[in-house]
Amino acid sequence: MNETFSSPERTEKISNALRRRQPRLAVVLENIHDPHNVSAILRSCDAVGALKVHLLYTIEEFPDVAHTPSVGAHKWLEFERHTSVSSCFAALHNDGFQILATRIDPAAKPLYEHDLTRPTAFVLGNEHRGISGEVAALADGLLFIPMMGMAESLNVSVATAVCLFEAFRQRRERGMYDTPQLSPEALRSKEIEWQLK
Amino acid sequence: MNETFSSPERTEKISNALRRRQPRLAVVLENIHDPHNVSAILRSCDAVGALKVHLLYTIEEFPDVAHTPSVGAHKWLEFERHTSVSSCFAALHNDGFQILATRIDPAAKPLYEHDLTRPTAFVLGNEHRGISGEVAALADGLLFIPMMGMAESLNVSVATAVCLFEAFRQRRERGMYDTPQLSPEALRSKEIEWQLK
Numbered sequence: 001m002n003e004t005f006s007s008p009e010r011t012e013k014i015s016n017a018l019r020r021r022q023p024r025l026a027v028v029l030e031n032i033h034d035p036h037n038v039s040a041i042l043r044s045c046d047a048v049g050a051l052k053v054h055l056l057y058t059i060e061e062f063p064d065v066a067h068t069p070s071v072g073a074h075k076w077l078e079f080e081r082h083t084s085v086s087s088c089f090a091a092l093h094n095d096g097f098q099i100l101a102t103r104i105d106p107a108a109k110p111l112y113e114h115d116l117t118r119p120t121a122f123v124l125g126n127e128h129r130g131i132s133g134e135v136a137a138l139a140d141g142l143l144f145i146p147m148m149g150m151a152e153s154l155n156v157s158v159a160t161a162v163c164l165f166e167a168f169r170q171r172r173e174r175g176m177y178d179t180p181q182l183s184p185e186a187l188r189s190k191e192i193e194w195q196l197k
Numbered sequence: 198m199n200e201t202f203s204s205p206e207r208t209e210k211i212s213n214a215l216r217r218r219q220p221r222l223a224v225v226l227e228n229i230h231d232p233h234n235v236s237a238i239l240r241s242c243d244a245v246g247a248l249k250v251h252l253l254y255t256i257e258e259f260p261d262v263a264h265t266p267s268v269g270a271h272k273w274l275e276f277e278r279h280t281s282v283s284s285c286f287a288a289l290h291n292d293g294f295q296i297l298a299t300r301i302d303p304a305a306k307p308l309y310e311h312d313l314t315r316p317t318a319f320v321l322g323n324e325h326r327g328i329s330g331e332v333a334a335l336a337d338g339l340l341f342i343p344m345m346g347m348a349e350s351l352n353v354s355v356a357t358a359v360c361l362f363e364a365f366r367q368r369r370e371r372g373m374y375d376t377p378q379l380s381p382e383a384l385r386s387k388e389i390e391w392q393l394k
Contacts, residue, residue, distance in 0.1 A: 013347065014347070017345065017346050017347050020345040020346075021345075036233060039352070040351075040352035040354070040355050043348050043350070043351055043352055043355070044351060044352075044355055045346075046346035046347055046348045047342075047344040047345060047346050047348065047351055048345060048346070049345040049346055071348050071349070071350065072347070072348060073346070073347070073348040075347070076346060076347040076348070112366060112369075145244075145362075146365075146369070147244040148214065148217040148218075148244060148245060148246040148365070148374060149214050149217075149242075149243035149244050149245070149246055149270070149273060150210065150211070150214050150243055150269070150270070150272070150273040151240055151243045151244065151268050151269060151270040151273070152268070153240070153268065154237075154240055154241060154244055154358070155236070155237035155240055155241075155354065157237070157352065157354070157355060158237050158240070158241055158354060158355060158358040161351070161355040161358055161359055162358055162359070162362045165342075165359045165362070165363075166362075166366075168343075168345070169309060169363075172309075172343070177345060
């Protein structure tokens with residue numbers, strides 16, 4: 001089957017990407033509205049090897065991830081839709097994730113002081129409203145990206161990338177991209193699934 | 198004069214931002230086209246305390262930085278326009294900058310292996326074409342952002358932010374935000390200038 005659908009180069013690329021995938025690194029998009037932001041975020045998720053993107057849409061409509069200009073990144077990610085904070089967080093807690101919500105808040109700790117080698121889900125909020133009060137109350141921790149300038153905020157796709165690439169940096173130092181984080185069974189089944197994409 | 202134009206809170210905010218500004222950290226935008234990307238990049242520059250943005254536009258038109266949706270970040274940055282790579286790079290080399298151009302290339306070194314506490318200018322290229330051959334040939338070094346996934350590239354404003362925040366992280370560890378990097382004279386004159394903005 002592989003011979004039919006996949007060149008040796010593609011087979012190897014898929015195998016390498018799967019051996020680096022981080023099933024314990026996830027992102028929750030809470031009502032992020034702009035398709036360009038969603039697209040840029042999906043590209044960053046794929047780049048650092050995140051596996052799953054949780055779409056928590058309680059106000060805005062769910063984004064059409066297959067039609068954002070994400071240069072195909074969405075094909076290599078898994079999506080889970082949620083319409084309530086509690087069901088989204090229950091699913092993540094059930095899988096042992098720490099939930100870190102991004103917010104400029106006196107109770108928040110700087111990004112760089114969080115241990116991001118632990119199973120981690122970052123919650124990013126809507127472009128204008130930020131994360132909801134419910135997310136802030138129910139998250140395991142709040143984080144902020146230190147800002148040295150005059151403006152008050154970053155573009156949300158930029159903020160997501162800064163979080164994800166700090167997780168990448170910490171995990172890379174810990175060797176977490178050198179040994180597969182997926183189980184042998186998951187690797188095998190996803191390899192077949194990805195060859196067919 | 199300060200009493201007329203600025204509350205004590207604003208005066209202090211300006212003073213703090215200037216004491217953290219990094220005159221030896223700069224960005225060169227080579228023909229970046231999309232105003233949303235330019236806007237997100239300006240917000241990131243302000244956030245990490247970069248002082249100057251070089252606009253190297255040899256094909257696309259110069260962006261109208263005052264009218265991008267940059268939530269005012271452009272007000273706190275300095276812009277220098279260039280219409281040739283050689284004049285842009287001559288100005289940077291004259292000021293002692295290492296010029297690092299971002300490109301996926303066998304000769305490129307990973308971002309995390311560059312010493313970004315040195316005077317550094319990052320060159321980011323056009324959304325579709327990337328950096329020009331001339332920039333690649335004349336830069337002091339090439340860097341790439343390691344990517345673990347299937348997609349081939351990041352959004353350009355995301356790539357810029359990942360570079361800038363790695364410079365921020367390295368410089369912060371080195372204490373470069375704890376003591377002013379601007380001279381006492383520059384601090385004084387910019388404080389007056391910024392109060393009037």
